[in-house]
Amino acid sequence: MSKRLMLVAGASLSALIASPGLAWAQVDMVDEVVVTAQDRTGLLEKDPSDSVFGLDKALIETPRSASFASDVTLERYGIETIDDLTAISPGTYTASFYGVAGALNIRGTLAENYFRGFKRIENRGTYSTPIANAAQIEIVRGPPTPIYGAGKVGGMLNFVPKSGRTEGAYISEISGQADFTVGSYNRKEASGQISIPLNFAGLEGGLNLYGQAENSDSFYRGISPRREMLQASVDLELGGGWRTAFGGMAFHSDGDVQTPGWNRLTQDLIDNQTYITGRDTSLSDVNGDGKLTPNEVGFYPYASALYLAYYGFPQSDANHTLDVGIGTTKLDPRTVYISDADFSNSWTRTGYFDLIRDFDNGSALKFQLFYDELKNKRFVSYGYPAMFDSQVGEARVTYDFDYDVGMVTSTSFIGASYRAFDGRRMESFNSGLIALDRRDIAFGATPTDIIDDPFSPEAYGLQWENDNSSTWSQAGVFVTSDIFIGERLNLILGGRYDHYEVEAEDTGLVSYQPPGKFEDSQGKGTYSASLTYQFDFGLMPYITYAETAALEMSQAGDIAPSLIQSDAWLSDSDLAEAGVKFQLLSGSLVGSVAGYRQNRTQLTGGPNPTVRGTRAKGVEVEVRYLATDNLSFTFAGNTQRTTVKGPDASFSYIPYYVTGVDPLNAFGGTYVVWEFSSLPGRGGDYAYTLIPRTVLSLYGSYTSDEYDWGQVGGVVGATGVSETSQTVENPITYPEYTTANLSLFYARGPFHASLNVDNVFDELFFTPAADSYANLAALPGKGREWRVTLKRSF
Numbered sequence: 148m149s150k151r152l153m154l155v156a157g158a159s160l161s162a163l164i165a166s167p168g169l170a171w172a173q174v175d176m177v178d179e180v181v182v183t184a185q186d187r188t189g190l191l192e193k194d195p196s197d198s199v200f201g202l203d204k205a206l207i208e209t210p211r212s213a214s215f216a217s218d219v220t221l222e223r224y225g226i227e228t229i230d231d232l233t234a235i236s237p238g239t240y241t242a243s244f245y246g247v248a249g250a251l252n253i254r255g256t257l258a259e260n261y262f263r264g265f266k267r268i269e270n271r272g273t274y275s276t277p278i279a280n281a282a283q284i285e286i287v288r289g290p291p292t293p294i295y296g297a298g299k300v301g302g303m304l305n306f307v308p309k310s311g312r313t314e315g316a317y318i319s320e321i322s323g324q325a326d327f328t329v330g331s332y333n334r335k336e337a338s339g340q341i342s343i344p345l346n347f348a349g350l351e352g353g354l355n356l357y358g359q360a361e362n363s364d365s366f367y368r369g370i371s372p373r374r375e376m377l378q379a380s381v382d383l384e385l386g387g388g389w390r391t392a393f394g395g396m397a398f399h400s401d402g403d404v405q406t407p408g409w410n411r412l413t414q415d416l417i418d419n420q421t422y423i424t425g426r427d428t429s430l431s432d433v434n435g436d437g438k439l440t441p442n443e444v445g446f447y448p449y450a451s452a453l454y455l456a457y458y459g460f461p462q463s464d465a466n467h468t469l470d471v472g473i474g475t476t477k478l479d480p481r482t483v484y485i486s487d488a489d490f491s492n493s494w495t496r497t498g499y500f501d502l503i504r505d506f507d508n509g510s511a512l513k514f515q516l517f518y519d520e521l522k523n524k525r526f527v528s529y530g531y532p533a534m535f536d537s538q539v540g541e542a543r544v545t546y547d548f549d550y551d552v553g554m555v556t557s558t559s560f561i562g563a564s565y566r567a568f569d570g571r572r573m574e575s576f577n578s579g580l581i582a583l584d585r586r587d588i589a590f591g592a593t594p595t596d597i598i599d600d601p602f603s604p605e606a607y608g609l610q611w612e613n614d615n616s617s618t619w620s621q622a623g624v625f626v627t628s629d630i631f632i633g634e635r636l637n638l639i640l641g642g643r644y645d646h647y648e649v650e651a652e653d654t655g656l657v658s659y660q661p662p663g664k665f666e667d668s669q670g671k672g673t674y675s676a677s678l679t680y681q682f683d684f685g686l687m688p689y690i691t692y693a694e695t696a697a698l699e700m701s702q703a704g705d706i707a708p709s710l711i712q713s714d715a716w717l718s719d720s721d722l723a724e725a726g727v728k729f730q731l732l733s734g735s736l737v738g739s740v741a742g743y744r745q746n747r748t749q750l751t752g753g754p755n756p757t758v759r760g761t762r763a764k765g766v767e768v769e770v771r772y773l774a775t776d777n778l779s780f781t782f783a784g785n786t787q788r789t790t791v792k793g794p795d796a797s798f799s800y801i802p803y804y805v806t807g808v809d810p811l812n813a814f815g816g817t818y819v820v821w822e823f824s825s826l827p828g829r830g831g832d833y834a835y836t837l838i839p840r841t842v843l844s845l846y847g848s849y850t851s852d853e854y855d856w857g858q859v860g861g862v863v864g865a866t867g868v869s870e871t872s873q874t875v876e877n878p879i880t881y882p883e884y885t886t887a888n889l890s891l892f893y894a895r896g897p898f899h900a901s902l903n904v905d906n907v908f909d910e911l912f913f914t915p916a917a918d919s920y921a922n923l924a925a926l927p928g929k930g931r932e933w934r935v936t937l938k939r940s941f
Contacts, residue, residue: 185776187850187860189219191737194314197264198285198305200639200677201294201545202558202629207728210639210677210689212238212288212741212767214783218281218309223848223862225890225903229276229304233844233866234888236286237767237785238302240842240868243914243926244272245405245527246367246483247491253288253302255763255789255838256749261305262396262497264295265517268537268570268704272917273523274400274493280340280357280378282309288743288767289722290675290695293625293643294545294562297673299697299747300722310392311342311353311382318344318353323941330903330934336361345383352383355394366929369485372402388505395498395518404491405527406483407916408926410584411814412802414879417913417925422478425469426587427815432594438488438528440599444580448612448657453530454579454817459825461807467816476589480911480927484529484583486592491525510548517541521703530581530598534611535703537570559628566621572703575601575612577657577754583800583923584814614655617705619698620648635681642674647698649716651708659754665711671696687728694721699750699758707756715758720747738770738782749791752919753798760792761835777850781864784843791874793831794824800923801826805875817923828876836878837915841869857895864888871915873922881925884912899938906931 192215195203199211206213214236216226224234228248233239241252249270251258260267260276270276278284285305291298311318323341328334338359345352357378364371380394415421433443441447445466455462500516523535545562586596601611625643632638648668653660675693682688699716701707710716726741744764751757765787772780798821803813805826824830846864865887872880887908892901909931916924 186773186779187777188223188779188848188862189217190771190773190779190781191734193217196283196285197292199287199292200629200641201264201292201560201627204629206285207730207737207739208687210637210679210687210691212724212726212739212743214286214769216284216286218283221278221281221284222901223860223890223892224846225862225888225905226278229278232284232286233783233842234846234864235781235783235844237769237783237842238288238765238787239286240839242837242871242917243408244917245407246370246926247272247403247405248275249273250276251286251302251304252838253286254743254745254765255787255835256299256301256747256761258302258304259291259298261291261295261303262517262519263307263499264305265499265519265541266291266296266298267497267519268521268539269700269702270521271702272405273521273525273535273702274398274403274491274495275372275374277374277376277396277398278306279338279359279376280309281306282313283307288741289691289724290673290693290720293627293641293673293675294543294560296541296564296566296621296623297643297645297671297696299718300693300695300720300745301747308378308380308394308396309340309355309357310380310394311345311355312392317351317382317384318342318355320344324938326936326938328934328936331932332366333364334934335363345381350383350385352381355380366481366932367406367483367485368481369483369487369489370402370404370406372400374401374403375399388507390503390505392501392503393499395496397497398493398495400491400493402491403493404485404489405525406485406489406926407529407583407920407924408483409478410484410586410588410924411810412879412923412925413810416478417879417881420478420480421475422589423810423814424476424587424589425473425811425814426471426590426593427466427468427585427595428470429466429468429815430595437594438597438599439595441578441580448578453582453585454819457801457806457818457820463808463812464816467808467813469811469814472587472590473811478589480930482588483926484586484588484924486528486597488528488592488597489526492523494520494522496520510546513545513547515543515545517543524602526600526602528592528597529583529586530576532575532600532602533702534573535570537568537572537703537705539566539568539704541566554633555630557628557630559626561624561626563624564622567618568620568704569618570616570703570705572615572617572701572705573601573611573613573655577612577655577659582815582817583920584803584817610656612655612657613653613660614658615651615653615660615701615705615707617649617651619650619706621698622646637679637681639677639679640675642672644670644672645696646670647717649698649706649711651706651711653708657754660708661712665708667711667714667716669717671717685729685731688726689728690725692721692723694719699748701750701756709755710758718748718758721745735773736770738768740766740768742766751797755798757796757798759795759797761789762792763787763789777852779848781846781848782844784841786841787838788840789835789838790832791835793829793833794822795829795833796822796824798919799823800920801875802873802879802922826875833874836872836874837917837921839869839871839883841867843867857893859891859893861889861891868912873915875922878922881913881915884910884928886910886912886928897940899940901936901938902933903936904931904933905929
């Protein structure tokens with residue numbers, strides 16, 4: 148019989164880690180699970196996870212910094228978007244990507260999204276990544292396991308949907324629930340799910356169906372998200388050792404409109420909400436269509452009337468000068484950059500199919516297929532339209548096996564995968580028809596600050612300035628082995644080798660990309676090694692090192708032709724990490740402390756995307772404590788520093804004060820530099836200050852016993868964030884802040900009611916923008932919000 152850690156306590160697979168005599172030692176599998184503790188908030192693992200190394204291994208026993216959130220934890224903590232995961236996972240504070248929670252920022256750089264262990268198409272802020280109906284969400288800090296494919300170090304989020312198979316058993320009876328949520332700012336949301344056992348033609352299995360619809364306004368005036376989602380999963384035992392799982396998710400979002408937040412930034416605006424008002428009348432809407440068409444701005448396709456390149460000396464233009472309504476006002480944090488012309492429509496379809504053969508000797512053969520599709524149309528009225536149409540498919544075969552040679556035991560897998568992408572990214576921003584500060588957001592949108600877009604072409608003939616069609620494929624082989632030497636020394640080795648083929652051609656009007664089609668191919672290997680020693684008093688120190696390779700993809704998952712031409716489409720990254728994990732007090736106190744140093748790249752935006760290097764180091768702490776059967780606590784904290792390696796050759800928009808121009812002579816247009824390193828003090832390495840140095844989250848949860856009158860409980864906690872700032876020299880800074888959240892629930896029989904209050908004390912705070920506009924905009928954080936959810940289970 149193969150060796151595994153015994154499941155105890157309704158908690159983790161090794162909840163008896165600190166029990167006398169057992170400690171971390173491996174024991175034979177047992178048929179009966181003895182529950183020895185209460186975990187009413189879902190803080191401890193019930194099932195092993197394969198998210199870190201592709202092996203069924205509890206995260207608390209895995210020699211890497213990783214966190215998980217169960218469905219119970221997500222509900223009790225009121226976590227609705229990936230940005231909320233900061234409450235329970237260290238190192239995951241995320242700067243604003245135009246107000247849309249698309250991807251986590253882990254360890255200072257954007258992470259990748261996965262669905263059941265397969266990488267999804269890039270989503271940096273195209274739509275809010277749905278996490279409803281999750282059985283579990285896993286956050287891994289570091290590179291993905293070799294089985295998941297090549298990827299950058301930094302981190303990943305893996306979404307595990309609910310299915311027809313839970314804790315190794317199929318659904319045994321029909322069950323379900325219906326939810327309805329109302330809340331502040333006209334919040335309206337309904338959802339429902341049903342789980343059905345499947346027993347027919349000698350087959351055993353389960354079906355899970357889930358649907359959700361939302362039609363709401365939001366804290367930010369003018370933004371009204373409308374979302375619909377449908378998930379389905381089927382798990383079947385086919386007989387003869389065969390089983391299968393298949394399903395998918397369809398998601399539509401209409402209203403996840405991007406907003407930069409506040410423009411015309413000054414320190415007085417951040418500190419006192421004092422906003423400089425005024426509008427420019429040099430340009431006018433001649434044809435009366437409610438926006439500025441290219442011929443009304445200036446020579447197109449290079450409309451220099453709205454932007455000026457900065458060459459180290461002050462310069463201005465009549466179109467940059469504010470000439471009416473000049474003054475100041477107090478700005479409400481609910482007032483952000485938006486217009487009636489702004490929109491964003493997204494559609495995603497995700498599907499999977501597994502066929503598994505379990506053998507009597509404990510080995511297994513697994514065949515898997517995965518598909519993900521993204522379609523998006525959007526317009527942001529400062530002058531950024533985009534349309535994406537991308538799809539990716541992946542096939543994977545894996546063989547899992549164990550071996551036992553005296554004192555050496557191992558769980559291993561080998562396999563191969565093939566991934567293919569086909570996508571088209573259309574955007575416009577190269578011509579200079581962008582002026583973020585031009586709009587007086589206190590006054591509201593006007594025809595002279597809404598820029599025309601290709602979705603509504605005028606007679607002048609506006610066209611897509613970038614139109615990149617890209618295909619790429621990745622064929623790889625991989626292996627990982629989890630080796631125990633004796634009962635305490637654990638070595639995990641993993642690696643893969645991939646052959647890549649890439650192709651791209653940009654036929655846009657002003658693409659700044661080399662003309663023609665570009666192709667290339669290359670092979671690259673990645674590997675990781677981790678060493679652990681499991682002490683009998685509940686401590687597990689570990690060290691790990693990894694080197695990886697990954698494609699440099701744009702927002703639609705495509706690759707820019709210029710990157711292929713310059714041989715910069717495939718980049719390297721590395722990670723060194725050391726830490727200690729612990730399970731104490733009979734498994735009721737679990738956590739980890741980890742220190743890391745990593746080198747990885749970021750793909751910058753702008754007319755000609757460039758790859759810049761970053762170096763990061765930090766310390767992360769995570770603690771989960773079941774103090775009593777009723778009371779539990781969590782702590783997640785980190786301190787980090789990310790450095791951008793110079794020289795930084797990225798294109799960037801810069802604030803007026805860097806140019807030495809008075810704001811009244813600058814806000815009507817915009818200023819750019821073609822290389823960020825040309826700015827004062829930025830010729831070499833510099834600190835990436837859009838991410839706070841320190842983030843600390845402390846939460847406490849109470850759940851009563853069950854009585855005749857029902858059960859009550861709640862979670863209260865706070866997250867503290869240190870100051871951030873722009874990345875230019877002598878920047879505007881955003882002060883440190885602390886937000887508190889509260890959730891309460893009452894349950895009796897099949898009925899459940901909950902109240903969530905976010906930002907209880909209505910704290911005013913700011914999140915820096917990301918990408919090319921990081922030095923021009925900041926998003927005021929959401930003020931106090933509440934919601935009430937009523938649930939009926941059956």
